[in-house]
Amino acid sequence: MSTLTPGFQGRPRPQGVALPPGQYVEAGFPVLSAGPTPRVDTNTWRLDVVTESGDTRSWTWPDLMALPQDEPTVDIHCVTRWSKFGTTWRGVSLDTLLADVESTADFAMIGSYGGYTTNVPVAELLGGKAWVVHTFDGAPLHPVHGGPARLLVPGLYFWKSAKWVNRITLLPMDEQGFWERLGYHDLGDPWREQRYQGD
């Protein structure tokens, strides 16, 4: 094969940091969404968890705030190739939210205000791996970044961390969400570079 991109040097490589393949370090906080940013009022905000048998549990904004709060500091990786280290959040662990939910489902469909959906295996949501967060870097989460509340699943590419989350539907079988139907990966593990279906 001929030499690719002759003369390309790139930036000095980050040393001693864990960067998944194909990613670069970003200091800012870019935005990726498919349409206009929905504005959601916390007075009407609700989070529903629906099980495979159709049972629904709901939380209002005061309900969410009354639950034990976590303060995760995590690295995030976007499929558009930026990674951001040491982001700080505040919110409720899904271990807390789902603790009393009766379900044997292995998959979940996350739904958002604005109609966006994404599928995530339940195993990626439990065990200290996922939160519903409302605070970023000490301030209320801005609507552009998914406020008032978004899902945070730092172990997967960031489109799985659905913005404006309002529904978690538990499913016995995997189904595809919005980006997944458009060709993005069902799991989206950045360390295995699962960007697109078939990776």
Next chain:
Amino acid sequence: MTEATVPGTGTDAGPRLGARYAMPSGWRVATLVDARAESRTARTLVLDVPDWPGHLAGQHLDLRLTAPDGYTAERSYSIASAASGTAPSVRVEITVQRVPGGEVSGYLTDAFAVGDAIEVRGPVGGWFVWSPVHDAGRPVLLAAGGSGVVPLVSMLRTRRDAGDRTPFRLVYSVRRPEDRLYVDELARRAEDGLEANVAFTRAAPLDARRAPGRLTLAELGAWGWPADIEPACFVCGPTGFVEAVSRTLVALGHDPACVKTERFGPAVD
């Protein structure tokens, strides 16, 4: 990574059925066969891509650059050329805007030479697309900030190639006159019925009818379509531009579901 299995054979007239939802195939080695300056700081690259699966207007591709020590950098670039079908060898055009201090864009605008090879993957994205087959007839508003005009130009070229008469309006925001891309071509598209308006945010030419500044709600209202006729809106550019314009369109009464957006980067203009 797996190679996509491409159903059907050879060349066909349009993008292959299912291209909208197909998985992007693996990396292919493309060659730069031509390049031209699109503005003082932007360059159009013409890539010869073997076994290109075809693309729809609005999709992008991924480029992978490799340094001598094996380090790689990947970036996305919108496809500027009109939608194409499957072909053994297709010329795909992209336009790269040089970003100050950028790792990849500066290499592509200044160093990458005709004859050089680069890895390409795609097409990618099935949401921010316009097709004369599926979408003809419904008026379209294109809103571009800076290099966000690239996928929108692909839509205009696709419309021209298809001989389609769907009414298109373009609102194009750039900092200064010299930052405009595709100046001559956009003027020619007026002959096919494109209505285009340019807003200069930092410095306007002497004959401009407005002072430099950001697009206003009144301008978007006047230069776009009334919300009642439910036009398809495509908004593309830096995040700040896309946020401001898509919000304004919703304020003007457009259904958020009719406003598709593509955000290029963190920069806010």
